[in-house]
Amino acid sequence: MGTTGQGQRDLNEANGLAGKGRSGAGRVLAALRLAVVSAVTGAALAALVVGVILKDVPVFATGGGVLVLLILLAFLGGRRGAGRDEPPALRTALARIEDLRATGGETADVPVTFRLTVAPEPEDGRPAYRVRISQSINLVDIPAYRPRGIAVVEYHPEKPWDVRIVTRPTPEWSRRAEEAEIDSAPESSLVRDPDGGEGAWCLLVLVTLLAGAALVVLLFRGELFASDDSRGTPKESSSSSSASRTFSTSTTVSGPSSSLLALGRMRVTAMELEARVDSAYVTSISIEDHRMAVRGDSARPLTETVHLQSLPYELFPGLVREARTTLGVRDPESWRIDVTPGTGAEVGPRVRVTVSGEEGTAHLDADATGRITERRAVGEAG
Template sequence: MGTTGQGQRGAGEVNGRADKARSAPDGGFPAALRLTVVPGVTGAALAALVVGVILERVPVFVTGGGVLVLLILLAALGGRRRSAREEPPAGRIALARIEDLRATGGETADVPVKFRLTVAPEPEDGRPAYRVKISQYINLVDIPAYRPGGSAVVEYRPDKPWDVRIVTRPTPEWSRRAEAAEIGSAPESTLVSDPDAVEGSWCVLGLVALLAGAALVVLLFRGELFTSDESPAASQPPSSSSSRTFSTSTTVSGPSSSLLTFGRMRATAMELETRVDTAYVTAITIEDHRMAVRGDSALPPAETVHLQSLPYELFPGLVREARTTLGVREPESWRIDVTPGTGSGVGPRVRVTVSGAEGTASLDADATGRVTDRRAVGKPG
């Protein structure tokens, strides 16, 4: 089973089904009209709600809200009728030849992998073999089991041949069939794809209609919206205090959440900079899952640390060196403290502290990540 003999013969049949699905949803001019009128009315109703609130015009607000409620009811009724009318067929199990695969990255145990497959349906399904491109998350441990030219067990939708999913835990029977199968490659002409990707132009048309409907309502009330008197308070610039002290912290969580993960420290520092609205701080504390900063805006830049000037990419190496060379056999925790340097021309001081059953040890480094001092366990600070 699964050779390309029937794939070449039935290429037109598979592509013909896919081409029918690529036309406008539900077909033709009525669908195009619906995809422009409905978004346009929706945009006008949303704009009417906003305009009604700004101008305190109750009739405008009620009209916009009433139209939105009516659209929601019509959409709910239409979706219920469609789901009752269209019962999708159950998925079918088949074998597929792996033409090519490529992992696209990821920080978790499951990484996204792009596959090019030749799907060979069972003879009783009456479908020719065809090609498809899919993307699926595969566990790192299982990736070696998938190789170009090998076979895999897949599940596909007869009504949507592009909707294919690799069965990562097939039954023993299908596993044996996959190991013994010799599936030929289907020609490129049999490649099928999701028509939703082709229908992007209809989405753009709907978005344009939505914006046009909203713009029409705003234009109708532009005189009242843009000629209102400005209050005296609005013309006065906001006052700002001459100095302020601040402190904030953030905790990271989730897979690969340690701040030792490459790039995580710098990204977290940028998040804290946005939160405090300045890059100049007086102290930075970094732990495995937490970063904190504090500062005083009254201090000159020479007495502060610039958040983005630090070599965060070198800090994991300093932590590793502190945990392995300072006499702490089983470190239980670590911490990095960054403070401004003392004296003119001296850069920030980086201190890495590790703690364990033997006690506490630390090392100092400069702003370039070069170790300048070590204090092993038992050595006075």
């Protein structure tokens, strides 16, 4: 069974060029499709985040709708692919071992890299070609494979690079392998998996995903940065003759399960009050089970104010629990948190938790980090 000759080489080269042209165009189209889908996905995810930050329902709905559409298209594409005809069965052929190299040897199955010349059957209509594969071979069977030897292989007719050595061929194919003589195919006939560069595909997905997300953030950068500035810096008077203003406001949460001790509820309520008074700097904060109130004066220097978003609200429920259980009030009827600016040698705001019951009133003090600095149990002076 010979596979040499000038005509054979010309046919190999022609088929190789045609295959490379088709695979090249297919890879370009696949890359474009993947880039578009990744960019749209990144933009949709960014729209969801931007919509939440800006509380912009149309932006949030657009991002969510695009994500749902992408999921639906992926589902329909999978259904359509599942409904196609079954791929053709693997074909059996003989192959000449051009070279082999073991790449490991710590287990019974040793990874071996083969360079083969695959000679398909004449009825397959495919000329002989070269391929490089890696396959695990049992350590006992390795001596059976040697350069210029003949092996039985299986290959995919539509993916000629998908080749696997048959380690236990049938008696008929074993006999044919012993009798066959196969000439080496030229190097130009070497076939490779066009999708083998998985790292490049992953990089393409990552870059286009980030590009789509960055585009959405750039489109809304004005609103995002303006929102951050309004939360993080105090409002200054536009004219030196503008009079200072004082303000106070409060909000009440209702319902049996709407206590401000619920995780995250205090911070959300503080953000709402900040937006209402249009200032992040206040002179006092009071928090009860279902009510939060703030007071402020724009004429006060920043060192005599409290920044609403700088407080450790997530630690306040623990302070209330500590005050209700360790200060001698066996059945607390109410609790209250008062936050005021630090005075004298104190650094940062002062947090006081007061609890009341039949035994009387007790309190504990904490600093701006939630660390308890003083306790006053029932009956103690102070």
